[in-house]
Amino acid sequence: MTVNPVKTSELEKLLAISCGLVSQQGNERLKVILHQVLGDICQTIKKYDITDEEFWLAVNYLNELGERKEAALLAAGLGLEHYLDIRADEKEAAAGIEVGTPRTIEGPLYVANAPLSQNYARMDDGTEQAEIMWLQGKVTDSNGKPVAGAVVDIWHANTLGGYSFFDQSQSQYNLRRRIQTGADGSYAVRSIVPCGYGCPPDGPTQKLLTAVGRHGNRPAHIHFFVSAPGYKHLTTQINLNGDAYLWDDFAFATREELIADPLKITDTHIAEQRKINQPHTEVNFDFTLVAASDNSDEAKIKRMRVME
Ligand code: MBD
Ligand code: FE
Secondary structure, three states: OOOOOOOOOHHHHHHHHHOOOOOOOOOHHHHHHHHHHHHHHHHHHHHOOOOHHHHHHHHHHHHHHHHOOOHHHHHHHOOHHHHHHHHHHHHHHHHOOOOOOOOOOOOOOOEEOOOEEEOEEEOOOOOOOOOEEEEEEEEEEOOOOEOOOOEEEEEEOOOOOOOEOOEOOOOOOOOEEEEEOOOOOEEEEEEEOOOOOEOOOOOHHHHHHHHOOOOOEOOOEEEEEEEOOOEOOEEEEEEEOOOOOOOOOOOOOOOHHHEEOOEEEOOHHHHHHOOOOOOEEEEEOOEEEOEOOOHHHHOOOOOOOEEO
């Protein structure tokens, strides 16, 4: 791309060169997107007469964000990750594609390759004194037919809102498991009832949220990837009903269809069947998968993830 130096302003000339528009090399899509973003930043600097001090504060903030590895956390907190869901939903609606269980954000705390088992697993390492959770459900297709061989990849926080790996005080893969469904499409796990998450109080994400008068809390939730050959990959979460932050999630992930009602089980026969032998909390959640339109639909989106 070339620019006419006679007709362009000093800023336009600067941006054209800084974004590589005048270069024959480089990636064209990246060039135009960078040009848009940098132009928007310059407009903002002008519109609000940003001071040098404010500018360097912002630059330093990016360094802090990187140092603490919180860029993905901030993307969730600013609603950008949720916006990607809004766009995906809109595209499906426009295309008239059938939808199953609704999607919601993955968040920044997934760890790949959690232990895989058939039908059932215990997720907690037994070190925490906590309310026992029996989580179960079924994976079906849109006709209600069980999906056998689906992998339900589950991860959630402990009673302090911490996730193993990111919280180094927990054992490896604590509260992270993959369950493969059998012929009836069902999965079941024994775990502990998670508590809501709060952003690190001394971190840059919380710093920004506080500066705009927001909190950094999430309601108690459980994450899922549900996948099976021939079906569209599902990234979702469920919320446990009753949490004070249910509709005040700093990451905007709550959806009406994704709220589960925790049930107190006091029936000793049920507890015995589950080898729990004490009152506990049951959570039921079924998933509906829709047919994949192509192979790429079957996989989760590409994104940098922890591979333990
Ligand atoms: C979480 O547990 C989470 O799910 C998201 C989206 C952001 C921060 C912590
Ligand atoms: Fe989470």
